[in-house]
Amino acid sequence: MAVKVLVVDDSSFFRRRVSEILEQDSDIQVIGFAVNGREAVDKARELKPDVITMDVEMPVLDGISAVKEIMAATPTPILMFSSLTRDGATATLDALDAGALDFLPKKFEDIARNNEEAIALLQNKVKEIGRRRISRFTRPLTSPRPASPTPATSTRTGGIVQPDRSFSRSTPAAPSPSSNVRASGKQYQVVAIGTSTGGPVALQTILTQLPANFPHPILLIQHMPAAFTPAFAARLNGLCKINVKEAQQGDRLMSGTAYLAPGGQQMLIEGRGSARTLRVFEDDSPRITYKPSVDVTFASAAKAFGGDVLAVVLTGMGADGRDGARMLKQVGATIWAQDEKTSVVYGMPQAVANAGLASENLALNDVATRLIRETGCG
Missing domain, CATH: 3.40.50.180 (Methylesterase CheB, C-terminal domain)
Known part of the structure; x- marks a missing residue:
């Protein structure tokens, strides 16, 4: 069964480019597009994709906020696209904290040696995270970052969303x-x-x-x-x-x-x-x-x-x-x-x-x- 993808970006050029690359692989099917974060939240609920590719900077609702809403309502594997800048790095890390699974530079040729490698990199990442077929996640941790060091026996999360990679919304499993x-x-x-x-x-x-x-x-x-x-x-x-x-x-x-x-x-x-x-x-x-x-x-x-x-x-x-x-x-x-x-x-x-x-x-x-x-x- 093909991995179903929702492509989210305010640039029509980039939406088209990502779609064309993904659909070169017969195991991937682009099922929809969104032009901003608010539309992405709605389309995620409506289309139920296996993977969402998400831009960080968008109008109406930015990518980080969209990730938070999607992970709270319809948890889905999300691959972020961001710029290779200091601000882009910080925003991407924020998106991962919010629940996104992985990221690529928006110019993903920057980390590939040639066009073929860049195409394969995007396709493989989408297929790998899409295989998880996430249906449920643990709820995001909403407590603020601690102001002082916590005891060694506690878990420091800094407000990070801790998705249970067993994809169960139940309480944390007993220690293995x-x-x-x-x-x-x-x-x-x-x-x-x-x-x-x-x-x-x-x-x-x-x-x-x-x-x-x-x-x-x-x-x-x-x-x-x-x-x-x-x-x-x-x-x-x-x-x-x-x-x-x-x-x-x-x-x-x-x-x-x-x-x-x-x-x-x-x-x-x-x-x-x-x-x-x-x-x-x-x-x-x-x-x-x-x-x-x-x-x-x-x-x-x-x-x-x-x-x-x-x-x-x-x-x-x-x-x-x-x-x-x-x-x-x-x-x-x-x-x-x-x-x-x-x-x-x-x-x-x-x-x-x-x-x-x-x-x-x-x-x-x-x-x-x-x-x-x-x-x-x-």
């Missing part, structure tokens, strides 16, 4: 058996987390629960354009008790600090002992699709830390992270993967799990608890 697993007793020097589609919400869910005294540095590899990573790092830093920053060349790895790989660049670890620092560089290699790449950073962590790495692969399209996880596993590192039920897209964690590399498959809401217990800071 994995959340009660005892610590292995293994010693670590670094935690590395890789993710893509659905990653901003997943990372925020995990990192806001970690205590300020988290005992290791954390490497974050999120597939994201260069214009977005500074805003995302700043947002996380404002919400978390640990420090979060966009990684820079020469950063010294410090416990209780998370380093977000800059968009369009690779992040490696250099040095020995307590003098380990980050190498951040632009990568022009045509052989590496993702910049930043989970595989690249995981491989570097394997070389720098051997088996003293705890790596986590979260929701995302494709298989980035599998080869790096294999290298980590070969030197004795610990690999965890997010489970299918709570992943927006199960591609990346599934690739790791199917390769037999993950010692645990965790629900998203269990990851922080397990990290705290496993690293001994709880």
Whole structure:
């Protein structure tokens, strides 16, 4: 059955362009258009699409407000389009907070090497999030952002909409058996987390629960354009008790600090002992699709830390992270993967799990608890 799409944009040119690209794929059917956010809310209720593509800036009702209303009334997977600017990045992150599942730059050729790749990227994203066939979500969290740090045992959400990726509107599920697993007793020097589609919400869910005294540095590899990573790092830093920053060349790895790989660049670890620092560089290699790449950073962590790495692969399209996880596993590192039920897209964690590399498959809401217990800071 084809994925049914509602295209929302105030530009007739862009509506036509997106529609033409999507309908080149026989597994996608564009069933309607909307020219502003208010019309999008009405069309979502009337047409019941499997996916909505949504512009951020529109008249009458903007894209972020439209996402909030749609997720409250007729929850639907939403793919945002935004400009590659500071304001565009902030607005896109707000849309993800409101419940949108993924995003693309409005000029999506900016993150593709050619027109064919750009077309495939849009089509694949629509099909991946459309496969969820969302019918129900948990209700948005409406409490304001806390003014001061919350206890380590509570969940910091900063007002983020926390969609239950099992798509049940019921109360949160009881903790899974994995959340009660005892610590292995293994010693670590670094935690590395890789993710893509659905990653901003997943990372925020995990990192806001970690205590300020988290005992290791954390490497974050999120597939994201260069214009977005500074805003995302700043947002996380404002919400978390640990420090979060966009990684820079020469950063010294410090416990209780998370380093977000800059968009369009690779992040490696250099040095020995307590003098380990980050190498951040632009990568022009045509052989590496993702910049930043989970595989690249995981491989570097394997070389720098051997088996003293705890790596986590979260929701995302494709298989980035599998080869790096294999290298980590070969030197004795610990690999965890997010489970299918709570992943927006199960591609990346599934690739790791199917390769037999993950010692645990965790629900998203269990990851922080397990990290705290496993690293001994709880």
